[in-house]
Amino acid sequence: MKVCVIGLGYIGLPTAAMFANAGLDVVGVDKKPQIVEALNRGEVIIEENGLEEFIKNVVAGGHLKAALEPEVSDAYIISVPTPITEDKKADMRFVESATKSLVPLLKKGDLVILESTSPIGTVDQLMLPILEESGLKAGEDFSLGHSPERVIPGKILYELVNNDRIAGGIDKKSASRIAELYKSFVKGEIFETDARTAEMCKLSENTFRDVNIAFANELAKICEDQGINVWELIELCNKHPRVNIHQPGPGVGGHCIAVDPWFIVEKEPSLANIIRTSRETNDSMPDYVASKADKILEGIENPAICVLGVTYKPDVDDMRESPVIHLIEKLKAKGYAVKAHDPHVKGREGIEEDLAAAAKGADLVILGVNHSQYKALDFGLLAESVRTKNFLDTRNFADMEAAKAAGFACHLLGRTER
Numbered sequence: 001m002k003v004c005v006i007g008l009g010y011i012g013l014p015t016a017a018m019f020a021n022a023g024l025d026v027v028g029v030d031k032k033p034q035i036v037e038a039l040n041r042g043e044v045i046i047e048e049n050g051l052e053e054f055i056k057n058v059v060a061g062g063h064l065k066a067a068l069e070p071e072v073s074d075a076y077i078i079s080v081p082t083p084i085t086e087d088k089k090a091d092m093r094f095v096e097s098a099t100k101s102l103v104p105l106l107k108k109g110d111l112v113i114l115e116s117t118s119p120i121g122t123v124d125q126l127m128l129p130i131l132e133e134s135g136l137k138a139g140e141d142f143s144l145g146h147s148p149e150r151v152i153p154g155k156i157l158y159e160l161v162n163n164d165r166i167a168g169g170i171d172k173k174s175a176s177r178i179a180e181l182y183k184s185f186v187k188g189e190i191f192e193t194d195a196r197t198a199e200m201c202k203l204s205e206n207t208f209r210d211v212n213i214a215f216a217n218e219l220a221k222i223c224e225d226q227g228i229n230v231w232e233l234i235e236l237c238n239k240h241p242r243v244n245i246h247q248p249g250p251g252v253g254g255h256c257i258a259v260d261p262w263f264i265v266e267k268e269p270s271l272a273n274i275i276r277t278s279r280e281t282n283d284s285m286p287d288y289v290a291s292k293a294d295k296i297l298e299g300i301e302n303p304a305i306c307v308l309g310v311t312y313k314p315d316v317d318d319m320r321e322s323p324v325i326h327l328i329e330k331l332k333a334k335g336y337a338v339k340a341h342d343p344h345v346k347g348r349e350g351i352e353e354d355l356a357a358a359a360k361g362a363d364l365v366i367l368g369v370n371h372s373q374y375k376a377l378d379f380g381l382l383a384e385s386v387r388t389k390n391f392l393d394t395r396n397f398a399d400m401e402a403a404k405a406a407g408f409a410c411h412l413l414g415r416t417e418r
Contacts, residue, residue: 012079145169168198214278220414230414251323253312309369
């Protein structure tokens with residue numbers, strides 16, 4: 001069996017490698033020549049635990065190759081970006097383009113699967129009519145459906161195999177065929193349903209987490225106003241057997257949690273009220289952190305800021321929808337000179353590879369991402385580099401006692417010093 005995976009990003013590339021490792025012949029397709037060329041050399045240009053070695057072995061085994069255009073196959077998996085526009089609408093150009101590219105290739109007996117997280121109705125209202133331009137009928141001549149991933153960067157290879165999965169088809173046969181294909185490498189349970197339920201399931205999973213984080217962020221603001229440490233509060237609340245409050249922070253990033261709730265709001269704007277409010281709460285956090293910086297830097301002439309971490313989550317290089325990037329933009333808009341440091345991001349303008357260089361002359365150091373490397377932050381080095389010793393932790397992660405010992409005035413999101 002031959003599988004064609006369209007889109008070789010953080011999900012498509014590992015998925016293609018998994019099918020190839022299971023012994024299927026796989027062609028991975030991407031519009032970017034550098035990605036295609038790298039894969040055909042057995043290399044990757046994204047950071048993910050264990051992926052580079054895994055890809056090298058799979059390519060060497062002869063079951064995986066890359067191309068710029070899709071090839072005739074038996075199964076097609078679309079794993080392309082589904083970003084949002086500035087007005088918070090789903091941008092489906094990539095899914096539409098990928099679907100159209102399959103029309104001249106489609107034959108009887110084929111299977112087409114959308115993996116990209118998408119608004120409800122993408123499979124039956126967008127993809128199905130396009131694919132039927134081939135002259136074939138969905139459900140009779142070919143199978144079609146949605147099977148969303150449920151993985152997080154840093155653990156993708158493990159979770160692709162071990163997590164449960166949803167197989168949503170336009171009919172029962174399509175759902176069954178999707179499940180059968182993924183059983184080639186998935187050890188978790190695969191649940192069959194219809195395509196619309198599968199689409200909504202993925203959106204709901206991420207929206208649940210977004211709402212929970214929004215609650216934590218709202219608590220952080222309330223606790224600051226009431227002189228309570230929100231981190232201690234949440235820890236104590238979570239001692240309750242049926243309570244699991246997530247952690248506050250400078251915002252929510254990544255291509256899933258920061259985006260998917262808007263897909264529901266777009267479809268049901270008059271009903272998705274809690275979802276919209278939660279999304280707006282989380283989107284407001286970079287502004288809130290920037291306002292805390294204003295208070296800390298009040299009275300300092302021509303203040304400069306050093307931001308530690310720019311990715312959307314710790315210990316990865318993924319910057320998609322990173323709230324810290326939005327924070328930096330807002331700080332610059334206020335007139336602050338801002339430099340950043342991130343051990344996982346190289347060669348980006350404004351991001352120093354040397355910690356001392358990033359902190360040089362700063363009047364405030366903000367911990368934006370809780371990378372493992374920052375757990376044992378060298379506050380002595382920072383103290384020698386900064387102009388004014390102010391430190392703001394947005395993650396309750398750094399060693400505040402070490403910071404105080406180095407002479408820093410310490411501030412924590414969700415706690416007001418009284």
